[in-house]
Each structure stands twice: as C-alpha cells, then as structure tokens.
Amino acid sequence: ESHRGTNFHIWRTDIAEATINQLTADPNFDDHSPKWSPDGHTIAFTRNGVKETLVKANVWLMAQDGANPQLLLEGATAFRWMPDGRGIVYFSARDRQFYLYDVSAKSARQLTDEKGIPGMFTVSPDGQWVVYQSTMKGTVDVRAVQTSGGPSRVIVETPREDYHPFVSPSGKWLYFQPDHKNLYRVPGPAQGWRKAEPEKVTNFPESGLFLEDPQISRDGR
Numbered sequence: 310e311s312h313r314g315t316n317f318h319i320w321r322t323d324i325a326e327a328t329i330n331q332l333t334a335d336p337n338f339d340d341h342s343p344k345w346s347p348d349g350h351t352i353a354f355t356r357n358g359v360k361e362t363l364v365k366a367n368v369w370l371m372a373q374d375g376a377n378p379q380l381l382l383e384g385a386t387a388f389r390w391m392p393d394g395r396g397i398v399y400f401s402a403r404d405r406q407f408y409l410y411d412v413s414a415k416s417a418r419q420l421t422d423e424k425g426i427p428g429m430f431t432v433s434p435d436g437q438w439v440v441y442q443s444t445m446k447g448t449v450d451v452r453a454v455q456t457s458g459g460p461s462r463v464i465v466e467t468p469r470e471d472y473h474p475f476v477s478p479s480g481k482w483l484y485f486q487p488d489h490k491n492l493y494r495v496p497g498p499a500q501g502w503r504k505a506e507p508e509k510v511t512n513f514p515e516s517g518l519f520l521e522d523p524q525i526s527r528d529g530r
Contacts, residue, residue, distance in 0.1 A: 310340060310341050310342065310343060310354075315336070316336060316338070316339050316340075316359060317339040317340055317341055318331060318332070318333045318334055318339075318340050319331075319332045319333045319340045319343045319352070319354055319375070320332060321373075321375075330374070330375070331375070332352070332371065332374070332375030333354070333371070333375060333378065336359075337358060337359060337360075338356045338357060338358060338359060339356070339357045339359055340354050340355070340356050340369075341354065341355045341356075341357070341366070342354055342355045342387070342388070344388070344389065344390060345373075345390075346390055346394050347390055347392055347393065347394040348394055349373065350372070350373060351370055351371070351372065351373065352370070352371050352372075352373060352375075353368055353369070353370050353381065353388065353390065353397065354368070354369055354371070355367065355368055355369070355385065355386070355387075355388070356368075356369045356380075365383070365384060365402060366384070366385060366386045366402065367380055367381075367382065367383045367384065367385065368380075368381045368382045368385045368388050368397065368399060369381055381397070381410075381412070382397070382399065382410055382417065384401055384402040384403050385399035385400065385401060385402065386400050386401075386402045386428055387399065387400040387428045387429070387430065388400070389430070389431065389432045390432075391409070391432060391436045391456075392432070392434055392435065392436045393436060394412075395411065395412060395413065396409050396410055396411050396412060397409075397410045397412065398410075398420070398430070398432050398439055398456070399417075400426070400428040400430065405426055405428070406419055406420070406421045406422060406423075406426065407419075407420040407421045407426070407430065407439055407441065407454070408420060409456055418458075420439060420454050420456065420458070421439075421454055421461060423443075423445060423461065424445060425443050425444040425445035425446075426441060426442075426443060426444075426445075427442050427443075427444060427449075428441075428442075429441065429442040429472070429473065429474075430442070430474075431474055431475045431476060432456075433476045433480055433497070433498050434476060434477075434478050434479075434480055435480055435498065435499075436456060437455060437456055437457070437498060438453045438454070438455055438456065438476075438498050439453065439454050439456060440452075440453045440464065440474045440475075440476060440483065441453070441454075441474070442471070442472060442473075442474065443461075446466070448467075448468070448469070448470055448471075449470040449471050449472060450463060450464075450465055450466045450467075450471055451463075451464045451465035451466075451471050451474045451483070451485055452464060453498075453502070462502070464483060464495065464502060465483070465485055465495060465507065467487060467507065469487035469488050470487065470488050470489075471485045471486075471487055472485065472486050472487070472488075472489055473485060473486050473489075473520075473521075473522050473523065475523070475524065475525060476497050476498065477494075477497060477525055477529045478525070478527060478528070478529040479499055479529055480497050480498045480499030481496070481497050481499045481500055482494040482495070482496065482497045482500075483495050483496070483497040483498075483502075484510065484523075484525065485507075486520050486523065488515075489518075489519045489520050489521065490513070490515040490518050490519075490520065491509060491510070491511045491512065491513055491515065491518075491520075492509075492510040492511045492520075492523060493507040493508060493509050493510060494507065494508050494510055495507050495508070
C-alpha cells in the first residue's frame with residue numbers, strides 16, 4: 310500500500326522488469342493490507358470508505374492486475390489466507406473475535422468466544438491453527454485455537470509482553486518477540502505444542518531496539 314496523493318491505494322512492482330503499477334485508484338476508498346492468494350492469482354485487501362467516521366474495514370478481492378475488484382466480506386479489520394486458498398481467517402470489527410470464511414460457500418464460522426483479543430494473529434502452515442496475541446490475563450500472551458473448532462489454549466505466557474507470533478514453515482517452532490525486542494521460540498504445532506522454556510533466537514542489544522512484525526523465510530532458515 311502507498312499513500313500517494315490524498316488516499317491509500319494498492320501498488321504492485323515487477324522486480325524483474327523494475328516496473329511499478331497502481332492496482333486500485335477509487336478516490337472514495339482507502340485500501341490497505343494487500344495479501345496474495347496462495348496460488349498467486351488473486352489479491353485480497355481491506356477497503357475503508359474515506360468519509361466513514363468509524364473504521365469498518367471490508368475485505369475485497371481483485372485480480373493480480375487490479376481488475377474486477379469485488380467485496381468479499383464486511384467488518385474485517387485484519388485477515389489472512391488459509392494455506393489452501395479456500396478460506397480466509399479474519400478478525401471481526403463487530404465483536405472482536407476470529408472467524409473462518411469459506412470463499413466458495415460465502416459463509417463464516419466463529420473460531421473464538423473470549424475477551425482480550427487485540428487482533429494480531431497468524432495461521433499455521435498446515436492451516437490447522439490460528440495463533441494470536443491475547444490480553445485475557447492482563448499482559449500480552451500468545452494463544453492458539455484450532456480451525457476445526459474447540460477451546461483455545463495458552464502457548465506463551467511470560468512476565469513480559471509477547472508480541473507478533475509466527476510459525477516456522479515446518480510447523481516445528483512458534484516464534485515471538487517479548488517487548489518488541491529479541492526473538493524467542495517455543496515448540497510449535499508439529500511438536501504437539503509441548504511445553505518448554507522459551508529459547509532465545511537472536512541476541513540484539515535491547516536498549517533502544519523496537520522490532521515490528523518480523524517474518525521468516527520460506528525455507529525456515
């Protein structure tokens with residue numbers, strides 16, 4: 310997304326050809342958070358009306374060249390594709406809970422029913438878990454809930470504020486960053502979420518450091 314002129318819109322760059330193309334341009338909307346579908350044919354993004362006084366983000370879909378934008382679902386402030394591309398997990402602006410939306414059936418199923426969900430989350434590579442930040446107990450912890458249904462479970466609970474969880478491609482590790490500082494990890498879903506003391510992965514000097522939403526490479530290294 311880029312703010313050129315008066316609105317936020319979606320742009321795409323072709324690395325090989327060094328070209329930049331604007332994909333959305335409707336002056337009535339601000340467009341955010343573009344995410345490629347797993348097959349690379351579709352882009353999902355959130356869209357807000359510029360005259361709305363309250364943030365009521367909706368998820369839209371468009372072709373990879375920006376053609377045929379269509380409203381998919383309403384009231385989703387954050388979302389992620391399921392790995393198979395058939396569904397989208399989203400955080401509802403209406404009740405601040407997670408839902409799984411079936412793209413072909415055009416129906417949603419509620420995944421959580423609890424307090425203290427800020428909306429920062431990830432989906433495990435096998436599509437079996439939604440892993441998310443939780444303030445249910447006062448501090449920021451990490452919880453997970455199965456996409457097939459059932460109660461959530463605590464994954465990380467330390468005295469610090471545990472932000473930005475993400476799962477390694479193998480599913481073996483769950484990474485997070487206490488206080489936006491160094492990265493730590495605990496056993497992930499491929500290890501049955503077995504209990505273990507958080508293992509420190511990076512060793513940056515923490516004074517003055519603020520990491521924001523780190524990601525892992527596709528090979529997991």
